[in-house]
Amino acid sequence: MGPKGPRRLGHLVTAESADVERPGPNGSGRRRLPLAWLGVVPFFAYAFAFLLLPSAVVLIGAFQDGEGGYTTKNVSEVIHTHQYLNAYRTSIEISLVTAVAGGLLGLLMAYAVVRAGTPRWIRPTLTTFSGVAANFAGVPLAFAFIATLGTLGIVTKFLDEHLGFNPYQHGFSLFTFTGVCLVYLYFQIPLMILVIAPALDGLRVEWREASANLGGNDIHYWRHIGLPVLLPSIIGAVVLLFGNAFSAYATAYALTGGAVNLVPLIIGQNIGGDVLSNPHLSEALAFGMIVVIAVSMVLYALLQRRASRWMR
Amino acid sequence: MSVSSVVWLTLGTAYFVIPLVATLLFSLQSGKNFSYNLSAYGQVIHDHQFWKTLRLSFVLSVETIVISLVLLVPTAYWVHLKLPRLRPYIEFLTILPFVVPPIILVVGLLKLYNGTVHAPIWFLESPYTFLVSAYVVLSFPYVYRSLDAGFRAIDIHTLTEASQSLGAPWRTTLGRVILPNIRAAALGGAFLTLAIVMGEFTIASLALFSTFPTYINLVNSEKVYEAAALSLISFGITWAAMLGLLAVGGGPGRRRAAAGAAD
Numbered sequence: 001m002g003p004k005g006p007r008r009l010g011h012l013v014t015a016e017s018a019d020v021e022r023p024g025p026n027g028s029g030r031r032r033l034p035l036a037w038l039g040v041v042p043f044f045a046y047a048f049a050f051l052l053l054p055s056a057v058v059l060i061g062a063f064q065d066g067e068g069g070y071t072t073k074n075v076s077e078v079i080h081t082h083q084y085l086n087a088y089r090t091s092i093e094i095s096l097v098t099a100v101a102g103g104l105l106g107l108l109m110a111y112a113v114v115r116a117g118t119p120r121w122i123r124p125t126l127t128t129f130s131g132v133a134a135n136f137a138g139v140p141l142a143f144a145f146i147a148t149l150g151t152l153g154i155v156t157k158f159l160d161e162h163l164g165f166n167p168y169q170h171g172f173s174l175f176t177f178t179g180v181c182l183v184y185l186y187f188q189i190p191l192m193i194l195v196i197a198p199a200l201d202g203l204r205v206e207w208r209e210a211s212a213n214l215g216g217n218d219i220h221y222w223r224h225i226g227l228p229v230l231l232p233s234i235i236g237a238v239v240l241l242f243g244n245a246f247s248a249y250a251t252a253y254a255l256t257g258g259a260v261n262l263v264p265l266i267i268g269q270n271i272g273g274d275v276l277s278n279p280h281l282s283e284a285l286a287f288g289m290i291v292v293i294a295v296s297m298v299l300y301a302l303l304q305r306r307a308s309r310w311m312r
Numbered sequence: 313m314s315v316s317s318v319v320w321l322t323l324g325t326a327y328f329v330i331p332l333v334a335t336l337l338f339s340l341q342s343g344k345n346f347s348y349n350l351s352a353y354g355q356v357i358h359d360h361q362f363w364k365t366l367r368l369s370f371v372l373s374v375e376t377i378v379i380s381l382v383l384l385v386p387t388a389y390w391v392h393l394k395l396p397r398l399r400p401y402i403e404f405l406t407i408l409p410f411v412v413p414p415i416i417l418v419v420g421l422l423k424l425y426n427g428t429v430h431a432p433i434w435f436l437e438s439p440y441t442f443l444v445s446a447y448v449v450l451s452f453p454y455v456y457r458s459l460d461a462g463f464r465a466i467d468i469h470t471l472t473e474a475s476q477s478l479g480a481p482w483r484t485t486l487g488r489v490i491l492p493n494i495r496a497a498a499l500g501g502a503f504l505t506l507a508i509v510m511g512e513f514t515i516a517s518l519a520l521f522s523t524f525p526t527y528i529n530l531v532n533s534e535k536v537y538e539a540a541a542l543s544l545i546s547f548g549i550t551w552a553a554m555l556g557l558l559a560v561g562g563g564p565g566r567r568r569a570a571a572g573a574a575d
Binding site for chain 2: 036037039040042043044046047049050051052053054055056057058061105108109111112113115117118122124126128129131132133135136137138139140141143144145146147148149152153154155185186189190243247248249250253254264267268271282283286289290293294297
């Protein structure tokens, strides 16, 4: 409507001038006035100043040199530095592992709750708890796991003293790749439960009955009906979990300091640190993160659209 | 209940409950002989910094909620009523904070509003301006989605026309007709925002502010039992916010807005 608006107003200015002053009660039924746009200006102005502009500054900064000229040097430095490439690989691996494992476990738990025969009170309890746990990330979560499975953690000591098994003498450590995955699952599984439960509700009882009437067993039902219907939702949710883990900073920071080499941690070190050889490096690293997350979000949106066909 | 349901739910419950119980036991320990008492909690509540940072985080939450609602309620209303064509753009902008996570947002904000060229220095120096400007952005996905669901559920065209044909001005329509109808959605978004801001660490720590989460991190470097106690208190705050959400009828089972982004 943008380009047409002013011209239209030119023709109709006398007829609608009253509405320009104050939109009348039938405003929604009539032709929309250009002045209606004013109503959304505050939001767009805010989003521009504190979301779009900062993002643009990061994206542009990734391609700037110290004097403000344009260069691809920063990005190529990221690509050609072993440590940074490794950080991307580790970040992607942790996100993949926790997205797939969290997705699978979350799906199994959500299905256990929604299927017939499970007591009704379990579902609201689980979803409320999931709401808490999905939002309980960061420093407190890291410390809760250190108190549990750290070198002096309660469970570590229990295993050591009562079962004679100290996990730290058998290659386990909370402050490694495995440990970070274990902690991330604490918010990944609940997120999966929250996202996938509505899709599981979309599986109609009639479909299962129809399948049974035609002589299908459980395997037939899942192979030909359940899984094909659910698959876009499941993959979409896993992609969402991937982005969720990929952008997490606080949990890994509080858990490992910098012992596990992750992209957000390197960006954080560069902001606070004085070790910068290249001030635009964190922007180049951030640019890479935005690319990875944007790709996964687009994938998520496409899959969500496909999944929603079955949810109405 | 089938066997597999029992197995998965039991395993899941164990995984989620054990760290909480262990943290509780850990926080009750003290000293070298690991005797159990409440001294860590005593230390915490007598620490001046605890109350100071807790209060700061709470005030930041309230400020964020107010600004976010003042910004988004009229916008969501207006877009649903008059500019449905803008909806995809607003949806895109309100989901963008997931694509530009806090760690990247803070890089941009620190560079942009560093007190030299683009913004006065007081903006950077005060948590009430710098942090809140970022937290409002972080709240967009939760608050807007909650409001959007609220506006979809009511017939705002009929409500607006009814109100106006009775002679009500816009302010009355918005304040006394629309607002009461989306109160649950607004409160739902508010409680989610509360949970997020009370736990936000990334931006606060990198912009060098002392909020409640950065205080927990600081305590951990010298007093681990107190840090465990604080972690449990923080969990309690998130829990309270979610119960609030449930109480206003925006339970996470019904609304996907509760699906959080990890910090």
